[in-house]
Structure formats: structure tokens, C-alpha cells
Amino acid sequence: MTPSKEVIVQFFLDNKNRHIPFKELQEELYRKVPDLDRTTIYRNIEKFISMGVIQELALSPKEKIYQYIFEKKVHHYYICKACGKINKGNETLFDKVEQALKDVHDFYKANLSLVFYGFCSKCESEINAPP
Ligand SMILES: [Zn+2]
Numbered sequence: 001m002t003p004s005k006e007v008i009v010q011f012f013l014d015n016k017n018r019h020i021p022f023k024e025l026q027e028e029l030y031r032k033v034p035d036l037d038r039t040t041i042y043r044n045i046e047k048f049i050s051m052g053v054i055q056e057l058a059l060s061p062k063e064k065i066y067q068y069i070f071e072k073k074v075h076h077y078y079i080c081k082a083c084g085k086i087n088k089g090n091e092t093l094f095d096k097v098e099q100a101l102k103d104v105h106d107f108y109k110a111n112l113s114l115v116f117y118g119f120c121s122k123c124e125s126e127i128n129a130p131p
Contacts, residue, residue, distance in 0.1 A: 012068040022064040082123035
């Protein structure tokens with residue numbers, strides 16, 4: 001491992017339970033590896049995403065946000081397209097999805113990382129309210 005990769009992994013390990021905006025990761029990396037360039041950071045991030053170590057969360061159109069996922073079984077979110085409200089998914093639902101994957105597809109240990117886009121109940125009722 002190159003030092004920059006180590007610093008990135010360590011940073012994600014130290015912040016396992018948080019969402020990490022790219023800017024914050026970049027600032028941390030510049031502090032520890034001052035000669036690092038943006039391209040290298042992105043290249044490493046892409047690599048970690050493809051390895052399933054971290055995940056890019058589509059939580060904001062303005063910035064890239066990442067999360068450490070390697071040891072996590074379930075991580076999914078519901079995002080309202082109207083008000084932007086974010087809800088964390090519920091594990092019970094995904095136990096059912098995992099069971100269905102076994103029963104229907106004979107598929108095991110799925111990594112259930114998903115973002116659902118839709119409408120929260122408040123926005124849904126406003127959309128469907130009579131004029
Ligand atoms: Zn909403």
C-alpha cells in the first residue's frame with residue numbers, strides 16, 4: 001500500500017459511522033500527505049469503491065459524500081425528491097429482502113446498499129391533495 005492509500009483507509013476506519021464529504025477527506029489527506037494531488041485521491045477512492053470498502057452516497061448534488069461500508073451488512077436510505085428529507089432504512093425490511101434473494105434467486109450474503117428516491121408521506125399527500 002502506498003502511504004496515501006493507508007491514510008485514506010485509516011481515515012475511513014476512524015470515522016466508520018459517519019458520512020464523509022470529499023472536502024473533509026481531502027483536507028485530512030493534505031495534512032498528512034502534503035504532496036498528494038486531487039487525481040490520486042480520486043483514483044484511490046474509485047479503487048476503494050470498486051473493492052467494496054467505501055460507498056459513494058447520493059445524498060447531495062453539490063458534493064461527493066462517502067461512507068465506510070466494508071463491515072456493514074445493511075445500509076440504505078430513503079430520500080424524498082420533493083423536500084430532500086433523508087431517512088435511514090430499516091433492517092427488518094432488508095432481512096426480508098435478503099430472504100427473498102435466497103428463496104427466489106438462490107443468492108446469498110448480498111451487500112444491500114441502496115438509495116431509494118421517492119416521496120415522504122407529507123410530500124405525497126401534498127402532491128395528491130385536491131386543488
Ligand atoms: Zn418530502
